[in-house]
Amino acid sequence: MENFDVIIVGGGPAGLSAAISAANGGMKTLVIERGDYPGTKNVMGGILYTKATDMVVSEFWKEAPLERPIIEQRIAMLSGDESILAGYRDPDWAKEPYNAHSILRVKFDRWLAQQAEKAGVMIITETLVEDLLYQNGNVVGVRTGRAEGDLGAKVVIIAEGVNNFLAVKTGLAKPLKPASVAVTVKEVIALPKEKIEDRFCLDEGQGATIELYGDSTAGMMGVGFIYTNKDSISIGVGAILASVIREQWTPNDLLENLKSKPYVKRLLQGGETKEYLAHLIPEGGYTQVPRLHRQGVMVVGDTAMLMNSLNREGSNLAMISGKIAGEVAAQAIKAGDVSDQAMAVYEARLRDSFVLKDLYHYRHMGQFFENNPHLLKIYPKMFSKAAKMYLTADGTPKKQRQKEIMQMLFNQRSKGGIIKDIYGAWRALL
Known part of the structure; x- marks a missing residue:
């Protein structure tokens, strides 16, 4: 059985951030990704925040495959064919170090995986982790679906995304409930960059976002979104799965409903759909955050329900949680102590950061809308x-x-x- 210091399950932003920080800490590190390569199984709206990403890969914007720096953020409230708009524009956001960029995950995740490999991380793809390995009650590695697929590890970091099968199996998380996740569908629609800049009133290379509420989700708790890429627009809609089931909507019908709104239709006119994606997004908030650690194990990113929907923040929470977990793993292994108490440093640092502070601050929001x-x-x-x-x-x-x-x-x-x-x-x- 080949042995590693740290094994990360999942090759999204949280898992790759954990891998980079663990490898930078001198650990022999492995990432196991179930997709053909990092990015193929990953879906998000498409906004990447600079501060958190820079903490993982310094000055990433100089070489990462980014789409557009976001210089304007708008909010729209839809009612039938009518719309009320508000927005904020800051040209400084188009200058280094920027505030946020639009991205396409397939491109960005592959690039981030390359940065992990440069740091010394090994990445195995098309592999499913079925369970953890134990010895005398302690975690000692993972079991994969491959022949002779047992791999040893001193610490395992679970970054499997919202579908938390492994976290549930280890007893850290509970099975997902329809009320704690949103079903989100998204299309990438090709448009010439000149048309994008004209329709969104942007200078060359600049980007904008629009969040749409109300009839964008047929009045259900959720949001529609439109993000500008270099030569395409990402448009999507997400709503709490329990509401979608109760109201008898299909995710695709929700998206078509949004695209038919006059305000939205004008922005998409003449475009050609290039991609269609669907995914679940964690929406449980602070009260649904699972147990974050046990002996030799930590949970990060979407698996840990780290998503601030009110402020459209998920990638930054994922990357910071992964970075902290990788650092804690390296420190614990060097100290020769991977006990639950040693892993608890991860949760303490998360609580001291904006990640859990923000989720705690908005802990009543989900229940308020549900009621x-x-x-x-x-x-x-x-x-x-x-x-x-x-x-x-x-x-x-x-x-x-x-x-x-x-x-x-x-x-x-x-x-x-x-x-x-x-x-x-x-x-x-x-």
């Missing part, structure tokens, strides 16, 4: 109707129009209901 399913159904319609009434110049005095708007709002939702919703949102956010 108030009307929020994304009623309020987009109310705000849209109010905006139309106020902005329509038909000779009605503004004082009278304001009274009419207030009456319309209270007809849609009682005064007590509105106060309750505002207070509940305030409690959940703050």
Whole structure:
């Protein structure tokens, strides 16, 4: 049986970040990826944050296969064919060190895997890890589906993504529930770069994002998104799986519903679909974070439910958790102590970082929306109707129009209901 210091299960951003930091710590490191190569089984919206990535690979933006630096972020609320928009643009985000980039995972993950190999990491692909190996109750390696596939390790880092089969098998996580994951579908639609820049009001090479709420998900808890790439647009929609099942939507129908909206349709006009992808995204939040460690084992990234959906942050949480886990593994092995207590340093460092601080801060958000399913159904319609009434110049005095708007709002939702919703949102956010 070949032996390694650290074995990482999964070749996504979390796993590869763990591998790079473990190898930089002098560890003999192996990544086991079930896809043909890193990136083939991985799906995300497509936004990569600079700060976290730079901590894994310094000045990565100088050579990584990135799409566009994001200089503008917009939010749209959809109600039928109507839309309310808000946004923030900062030209400084187009300058080093940037804030975020759009990426295509197949390209980026392969590049990140190459950086891991340069650091001395061995990567095995098309291989499934079936279980951990134990000796006297201690983890000593992994069992793969290959013949003579047992591999020894002092520490195993589980980065298998949202489908947490191995984490469940080891007793660290519980099986996924429809209420704790979102089903997300995405298309990559080819468009000439000049058209992208014209439609999104961008200078050459710059990028923008749009998050869409309300009718983008048929009023279900979730979000639609549009991200600009070099010569394509990533468009997708995700909603809590339990809601999708209950409302009897198919993921593809949700995406087609979003693409049919006038505001969205204009942005995609003339494009050609090049890719169609679907995946589950962890949405359980802080209360669903599993046990993060045990003797000789740590859980990172999506497997650990590290996803801040409110702020569209997942890749940075994954990469920081992987980096910390790799460093803790190296330190523990050098000290000759891979006990549960030694692995607990990983959780302590996560709690001291923005990763678990942010998830803890928004720990009530998921429950708030789950208990108030009307929020994304009623309020987009109310705000849209109010905006139309106020902005329509038909000779009605503004004082009278304001009274009419207030009456319309209270007809849609009682005064007590509105106060309750505002207070509940305030409690959940703050």
